[in-house]
Amino acid sequence: MLALRLTRAARPAVQLRRLLVAAASAGTGLLLLSSLGHALAHPEAADAAALRLAWCAAPLAATVYLALAVARTDPGTRPRPGLSAVGLGPARLMAVSALTTALSCSLGSLLALLFFLHLRGDLTGLPFDGAAAGLLAAGQPLPVPAAVTLLTVLPVTATAAVAVALRPRDPRPPARTVRRFGRFGALGGPAGPETFGAYGRFGIRLPSAPGDGRGVAAGNSRGAAAGDGRTATAGEGRTAAAGEGRTAAAAVLETDGDRPAPQSAPEPPVPDTRAGSPAGLPWGVALVTAGLAAQAYAGRSAPALAVLLGWLLTGVGLVLAGPGLTHLCGRLLQAGRPGALRLLAGRGLMAEAARIGRPLGVVCTVASAGCALTALSGGPAPAFGPLSTLGALVVGGATLGTLLTSAVEARQYRAGTTAALLRLGARPALLRGAAALRAAALPALFGPLVLAIAALSALPLSR
Secondary structure (H helix, E strand, C coil): CHHHHHHHCCCHHHHHHHHHHHHHHHHHHHHHHHHHHHHHHCCCCHHHHHHHHHHCHHHHHHHHHHHHHHHHCCHHHCCCCCCHHHCCCHHHHHHHHHHHHHHHHHHHHHHHHHHHHHHHCCCCCCCHHHCCHHHHCCCCCCCHHHHHHHHHHHHHHHHHHHHHHCCCCCCCCCCCCCCCCECCECCCCCCCCCCCCHHHHCCCCCCCCCCCCHHHHHHHHHHHHCCCCCCCCHHHHHHHHHHCCCCHHHHHHHHHCCCCCCCCCCCCCCCCHHHCCCCCHHHHHHHHHHHHHHHHHHCCCCHHHHHHHHHHHHHHHHHHHHHHHHHHHHHHHCCCCCCHHHHHHHHHHHHCHHHHHHHHHHHHHHHHHHHHHHHHCCCCCCCCCHHHHHHHHHHHHHHHHHHHHHHHHHHHHCHHHHHHHHHCCCCHHHHHHHHHHHHHHHHHHHHHHHHHHHHHHHHHHCC
């Protein structure tokens, strides 16, 4: 009930993103049901039916990725102060996000089932003069368990992905102890505070270097301060300390460097090593190279399996290299002597590299595949059918929607920085110019990369 109320009370932009998830779910569900209809119409071609079902993995993955991005940017399920007191802790909000995703995907699957039954003629007769009768096995009974199983794959997968990605985590970083050098060895100080007299039990008069005088000064200072049962005046203590050429305070300062820090003293800040350049760029380049090599090998031998493996390696490589390329684009914007505009744009891209880099890599994968298939359409490649067009629209629309949703998420995380810049006197036109420069710099870097990968992928297959 809470998920339904949050869904109904959301803003129009949030509702539009949820409707986009429902539309992608409807397209994916229709593709899954069409593979079932092809298997019913051609029971002798089991391999072709299995291949059609396997090709549905691409729109399924794209839709799940879109649902996950939409769940992350949902403002209704974001933790706020005071919600835990009314029973809406992080675990409850994660459950609400998962239920909202399940509702959107289930709505799309239901629409896909209704449209599939309408095309089969099970509701009002065959539409379009029976043009889809051969593809969807019209006139044959539809196995209900198989249809329900195929339609529940997407909601269950998307809900599980959202639940795993948004599971409650400890916001505090893991405690890392700072290594300190103690008095009695180089393996660090004691685990707890020392008790009274511990320093004396282990011995105070350690052998010192010639001319050091540290032990004598410390001993004289303690003798002047406390004594060992004898009475000593303040003048005698000062004479003993002055005879060694230093005061008791100097002796304490010398030995203070060997003492462990008190327990109440704050720990020094540990530098964050994760704020540098993303580490997936070399691996991404290696996988893209391996994928292109596999596709080049496919032009001379077994094309089907090698092409599929090549595209898989290329796609994973682009996804891994996306954050690194985005970070590199931010560095290139700041090259030379940057002004305020280029500096803001470059720093923004470097900060958002991990958030928008992977969606950019997915978009580059889909765009390069589309360019390669378009280049091959004039050659021996077969023409696209209605189901292939639907699959391309679902994959392309879902990946583009994921990129735009990730941009919205980055804008939400950047809201505090933007407000701080405005309070410091930055002009709104400067911030809009930095955003426009970021939006123009990314296609300038990724566009030639997509065209080059598409040309290299289509070159072996066009021979």
